[in-house]
Amino acid sequence: MSANTSGNNPSGTPGEVTVSFDGRPITTSAGQSVGSALVTNGITAWRDTRKHARPRGLFCGIGVCFDCLVTVDGAPNQRACLVEVHEGMEIKGSSEPNVPPLAEPEGGRK
Amino acid sequence: MSAALPGTVEADVAVVGAGPAGLAAAVASAEAGAAVVVVDAGPQPGGQFWRHRPESVEPDPDGKGHHGWRTYRDLRARFDAARHSGRITYVPGQQVWMAEKVHAGFVVRTTPTVTAGPTSGTADGGSTVVARRLVLCPGGYDRQLPVPGWDLPGVMAAGGIQAFIKGNGGLPGKRFVIAGTGPFLLPVAAGIAEAGGQVLAVLESSSPKAWLPHLRAAAGVPEKALEGVEYGAVFARHRIPYRIRTIVTEVLGTDCASGVRTAKVDAEGRVRPGTERVYRDVDVVGFGWGFTPQMELPLSLGVETRMDADGSLVGVVTERQESSIPGLFLAGEVTGVGGATLAVLEGLTAGTAAAAAPAPAAVVPGLRAMARHRRFAEAMHRAHPVPAAWQDWLAPQTTVCRCEEVTAGEITAARDDLGAHHARTLKSFTRAGMGWCQGRVCGFAAACLGAGPGAAPSIESLSGAAKRPLAAPVGIGELAALKNTDD
Numbered sequence: 223m224s225a226n227t228s229g230n231n232p233s234g235t236p237g238e239v240t241v242s243f244d245g246r247p248i249t250t251s252a253g254q255s256v257g258s259a260l261v262t263n264g265i266t267a268w269r270d271t272r273k274h275a276r277p278r279g280l281f282c283g284i285g286v287c288f289d290c291l292v293t294v295d296g297a298p299n300q301r302a303c304l305v306e307v308h309e310g311m312e313i314k315g316s317s318e319p320n321v322p323p324l325a326e327p328e329g330g331r332k
Numbered sequence: 333m334s335a336a337l338p339g340t341v342e343a344d345v346a347v348v349g350a351g352p353a354g355l356a357a358a359v360a361s362a363e364a365g366a367a368v369v370v371v372d373a374g375p376q377p378g379g380q381f382w383r384h385r386p387e388s389v390e391p392d393p394d395g396k397g398h399h400g401w402r403t404y405r406d407l408r409a410r411f412d413a414a415r416h417s418g419r420i421t422y423v424p425g426q427q428v429w430m431a432e433k434v435h436a437g438f439v440v441r442t443t444p445t446v447t448a449g450p451t452s453g454t455a456d457g458g459s460t461v462v463a464r465r466l467v468l469c470p471g472g473y474d475r476q477l478p479v480p481g482w483d484l485p486g487v488m489a490a491g492g493i494q495a496f497i498k499g500n501g502g503l504p505g506k507r508f509v510i511a512g513t514g515p516f517l518l519p520v521a522a523g524i525a526e527a528g529g530q531v532l533a534v535l536e537s538s539s540p541k542a543w544l545p546h547l548r549a550a551a552g553v554p555e556k557a558l559e560g561v562e563y564g565a566v567f568a569r570h571r572i573p574y575r576i577r578t579i580v581t582e583v584l585g586t587d588c589a590s591g592v593r594t595a596k597v598d599a600e601g602r603v604r605p606g607t608e609r610v611y612r613d614v615d616v617v618g619f620g621w622g623f624t625p626q627m628e629l630p631l632s633l634g635v636e637t638r639m640d641a642d643g644s645l646v647g648v649v650t651e652r653q654e655s656s657i658p659g660l661f662l663a664g665e666v667t668g669v670g671g672a673t674l675a676v677l678e679g680l681t682a683g684t685a686a687a688a689a690p691a692p693a694a695v696v697p698g699l700r701a702m703a704r705h706r707r708f709a710e711a712m713h714r715a716h717p718v719p720a721a722w723q724d725w726l727a728p729q730t731t732v733c734r735c736e737e738v739t740a741g742e743i744t745a746a747r748d749d750l751g752a753h754h755a756r757t758l759k760s761f762t763r764a765g766m767g768w769c770q771g772r773v774c775g776f777a778a779a780c781l782g783a784g785p786g787a788a789p790s791i792e793s794l795s796g797a798a799k800r801p802l803a804a805p806v807g808i809g810e811l812a813a814l815k816n817t818d819d
Contacts, residue, residue, distance in 0.1 A: 237389065253389030256449070258500040266588050266615075267485040273737040277587055279485035280504060281734070281773075283492025284380055285373065285445065286473045288768035289734060294448035299805075303492070305449040306375070306386060 241311040243268070250307055257283070257290050257302035260313070268292055268302070268315035292316065340460045341421055343369040345686045346440055348428055348629065349469035351379015352400075352672040353664030355407040356679025357467045357686070362414035364687035369461050370411075370420055371442055373427040375451040377408060379471055380491065381672045383498040388450070390501075397498065397523050399559065400672055407676070423461070425453055429804040430814075431629050437464035437659060438633075441814070443806045458810055465659045465686040469679060470626035472665035475644075477512075477621050477722050478740065478777050481583030483731045486590075490520045490620030503529045505616035509592050511535035511580045512620040514716040515556070518563040520618060525570035532611050534567075535578040535594060537601060538716045546711030552704040555673075580617065581608070581725055589617050601719020621718055624776055625665040627798040633657055637795060640668045642713035643776075645794040651699060653682035661686050670709035677702045723785045732781065733774040735767020743781045755779040755789070756796030770800045 237251045241259060250259035257280045260268060267277035269291055281289040283303050290302040293314040302313075345361040347354050350372035358370045372379075376387055382404045384393045395401030414420040426442035440461040444453025474489035481487070488496075488504065490512060496504045507530045510521045514536075521531045543550060550556065567574060577597050584591040591614050596607035622642050631637070636648040636656035646669075647655050647662045655662050663678035677698040726732075728741030746752040746761040755771070755778050758764050764778045765771025771778065775797030779789035789797075 251389075253386040254500050254502075255496075258496065258502060258504070261504045262502055271737055276483060276737070277485050278483075278734075279588075280488055280496070281492065282473060282489045283495045283504075284473060284489075286769060287489075287734065287773050291768070297448040297452075300446055300448045303495075305446045306451050308450045311449065 239307050239309050241307050241309075241313055243313045244315055252307070254307050255303055256292060256294060256300070256305045256307055256311075256313055259307050260302065268313075270316075340462065341369045341423065343367045343421065343461065343463045345369075345465050345467060345683070346371065346438060346461045346463035347467045347469060347683070348372075348431075348440065349379060349471060349664070350374060350377040350422075350424070351469065351471050351664065351675070352381050352403075352407075353471070353675040353679035353682075354379065354467070354469035355404075355411055356676045357469055357661070357663055357683035358420055359407055359410040359414065360680045360683030361467070361687040362419035363410065364684055366419075366687035368414070368420045368687075369423060369463065371423045371426050371428060371440060371459075371461060373425070373445045375425050375445075377411060377422075377424075378404065380473075380495060381675075383495055385499060385501050386451075397526060399519075400676075403673075403676060423459060425451055426459060427804040428629060429458075429802050429806045429810070431466065431468075431633055431803070433633055433657060433660075437462065438466040440466065441810075443804055443810055458806075465661065467653075467661040467663060467679075467682045467686050468629050468666060469662075469664045469675070469682075470629055470666060472623040472625040472669060473772065474619070475621045475624045475718075475776055476619060476773055477718065477725075478730055478732045478774070479580055479582065479619075479725050480727050480730045481585065481589070482617075482619065483734050484583055484585050485588045486585065486615055487583055487617045487619065490517060490618040491623075493616065493618045494520045494523055497523050497527050503527050506530060507532055507614050508616045508618060509533050509535065509580065509611055509614050510618040510620075511537075511578075511592075511594075512618075512622075513537045513718070514620065514622050515560070515712060516620055516623075518560070518567075520620070521572055522563050522566040525566060525572060531570065531572045532614060533573045533575055533594075535580060536574065536576045536716075537579050537597060537719050539576045539599075542599075542715040543711065546715055549707040549711035553708040556708060579603075579719070579725070580619070583617055584610070584612075589614060592617055597719065597721075601721040602724065622713070622716065623665060623669045624772070625669060626772075627666060628800040628803045630655065630660075630662055630666055631795060631799050632801075632803065633660055635660065635662070637791065639791050639794070640713070641710045642669055643718060643788055644669060645791065645798055651681075652685035653678055654685060659686075668706065668709060669713070670705055674702060674705035674709065677705070718780075720786050723781060732777055733762075733764035733767065733771075735769050735773075736763040736765075738762045738764040738774075740781065743778060747782055747784065753782045753784075754793040754796050755782055756793070756799075758782050759796075765797060768805070771797050
């Protein structure tokens with residue numbers, strides 16, 4: 223594993239990491255997942271479903287359900303439960319359509 | 333992954349997964365002399381069971397809150413030694429999106445699990461693994477039953493809460509209710525309490541009496557009883573109420589979970605009128621109804637399957653953990669949900685067998701221990717079934733497929749009006765299971781709904797729900813590249 227996860231640490235507190243969520247700075251610590259950084263800062267939902275615009279956040283917690291998708295440093299559709307934070311990371315919730323990147327199973331488009 | 337990923341890796345044995353089964357299989361194969369490549373979706377070894385904080389911030393975890401940590405330390409030391417000596421090539425942070433049988437063995441294609449953050453791969457950074465034999469140890473995830481309000485933020489898989497604690501060292505909320513069935517609810521609740529959270533209640537749909545016909549099988553694995561005593565002490569210390577024959581009938585809240593409505597149920601899971609109760613100021617509700625093995629890779633290779641005692645679709649294996657496809661071995665939850673101790677024994681057996689050339693049927697070490705653990709697992713499954721009447725808990729407007737937002741009413745209408753009884757047909761008619769998660773979360777429930785109230789889904793329906801042409805989402809570029817490398 224890459225040893226340097228905390229990166230620059232302008233705050234000076236050991237292990238403290240500042241990231242942004244929709245432009246707003248939030249504080250967390252090195253080694254946290256994006257989902258943990260958000261939830262422990264009181265942000266429990268960061269995506270709206272495309273059909274009924276219902277809020278979504280963490281659910282399965284292990285990368286299976288894709289409920290917790292976020293945009294991280296410009297990379298869309300990242301699972302917040304799996305991505306680890308780094309100093310200065312830009313996290314964006316999404317309410318735009320989240321179209322699965324790939325084709326559905328054969329037999330799907332009937 | 334700071335190191336450059338090899339484009340194509342060749343090996344005698346490829347192992348998919350680095351949890352209890354995968355680590356054991358890799359170590360056993362390497363120590364038997366094989367050249368091994370291990371592909372794992374996680375950024376560091378351990379899988380879900382031995383998930384721990386990033387080693388970049390906690391290089392020497394003490395295993396607090398873990399079971400079998402000594403086994404992990406032992407396997408990890410042997411794994412690291414084999415990596416050091418070049419016997420094991422470790423490819424972390426990569427998920428397998430396709431596995432194929434070719435004349436010389438197997439081809440496994442991977443794609444980065446994440447493409448952001450310090451452990452990310454680049455978007456085009458997949459790899460191809462070619463191996464003579466393949467050991468699949470993909471594990472499983474919490475099985476879910478939909479209930480009104482379960483799609484609110486604040487509702488999590490029970491295992492997801494545990495993963496959050498193990499992986500981050502903190503809690504996803506303050507006041508928890510844990511519900512579902514099975515012994516796994518106990519370590520989840522104990523972990524929350526030990527991390528400083530308040531568990532308002534653990535709600536178990538079954539009853540300890542359900543174990544009575546299975547005491548012989550339970551006695552075969554005494555360490556499980558000891559674990560139970562340990563959790564009992566934690567529950568007593570933190571005053572966690574454990575309510576049996578009780579379910580959550582509704583998660584309350586508008587934009588996030590704020591409480592639960594509960595009720596007592598009979599042995600079939602039918603709600604007993606007049607037993608309702610409301611817990612308020614709840615910020616996290618955890619659900620777990622057993623586990624679903626990750627069957628897409630074994631199914632894509634065409635293995636023979638069976639239905640296990642818990643109603644899960646699993647792969648059929650020999651005493652050496654070989655599937656019906658020669659050279660393809662399965663270990664861990666994909667051969668039947670049975671816990672980490674069994675998974676390690678199966679992994680060691682599979683890894684040893686995969687490393688040897690067509691070996692004589694030598695005495696398989698651990699066979700008797702595996703049999704004891706399998707009997708225990710079967711007893712557990714029978715004592716903690718999915719309640720037969722669970723479909724009665726749904727309202728027509730209850731969301732079943734969280735991705736495509738398909739309701740119970742839409743699914744039962746497709747079943748009753750259009751004759752869609754299989755998960756696959758339901759998917760075509762309603763889009764249930766067609767979103768991002770490809771039916772991993774709702775597949776079991778949709779298959780049950782297709783079968784009808786009180787009926788168990790057929791093996792064909794479960795297979796239909798678990799078959800996925802792509803085992804992980806991939807980019808168009810990776811598919812396009814595939815055309816060029818095909819012979």
